[in-house]
Amino acid sequence: MKRRNTATKEAVLSVLNSSDKAMSQGAIEKKIGVNINRATIYRVLNRYCEDGVLHRIVADNGKQYFALCEECDKHRKPLHHFHFRCEKCETIECLPEPVHFSLSNAYVVEKVNCVLTGICKDCSKF
């Protein structure tokens, strides 16, 4: 079950590294240059999520987006943060805004998925 180093893995990670936004499989495939199978990209992304390298955001359009957890650390983002999906430029960004909730401890919270949707700060300028 040990991970192997492959060019594909590195290519996917490099694309996400050079982006300040969360990306979908489709966006990654477009930007990656070399031809990598769709299913393979998904498998790489899923493995990175399992390993805690990436986190997965499911937006209100039903699509999955992936972002480096590193990026979040670097920019001092809290563990659970809001995400913003811009309907104009179709990007998803990790916000530095922490998610707070207080819930009876009868609940076991395993995942937190918070997405705000609208027009991002860049697009609302015009």
Place this chain on the structure above:
Amino acid sequence: MKRRNTATKEAVLSVLNSSDKAMSQGAIEKKIGVNINRATIYRVLNRYCEDGVLHRIVADNGKQYFALCEECDKHRKPLHHFHFRCEKCETIECLPEPVHFSLSNAYVVEKVNCVLTGICKDCSKF
């Protein structure tokens, strides 16, 4: 563009009324008794959302769930509240917990979709 009263509309609403949880199209179809086409159920649900009768939650499994806004009022739930998806009993509930965030007003927030996932208070008993 005026809405017409149909048996289908009432049947869908009645199912949601008799549930304290948010429901997916599939769950509604199962519980509704009479045969109603899948596409029709979706159209009914979408219209109710447009009219502010229901609200739509997109969970981290990528599926849409629908809940009466009425129920939320009745139980004094804030406009934007968290939702909880239980992975054991596969239900989604509207939590009375409000969603708070402070965001530069350069952003235009149009939708808020916050879902916590894990084991709900009923299922964690065992």
Place this chain on the structure above:
DNA sequence: TAATTTAATGCAATTATGTCGCATTAGTGT
């Protein structure tokens, strides 16, 4: 270095959710 093991990949098929076009049905107002 050569052989072995098995994780990773490519491809096609499959699953799942939701939408759309179009012909038909049936509410609603006159």
Place this chain on the structure above:
DNA sequence: ACACTAATGCGACATAATTGCATTAAATTA
């Protein structure tokens, strides 16, 4: 009763993501 058109059923379509299986190749061992 009639006209208008919203609502419905059906099938096709769109999209996102996963899975089975044969093949490839990374890593470990001999």
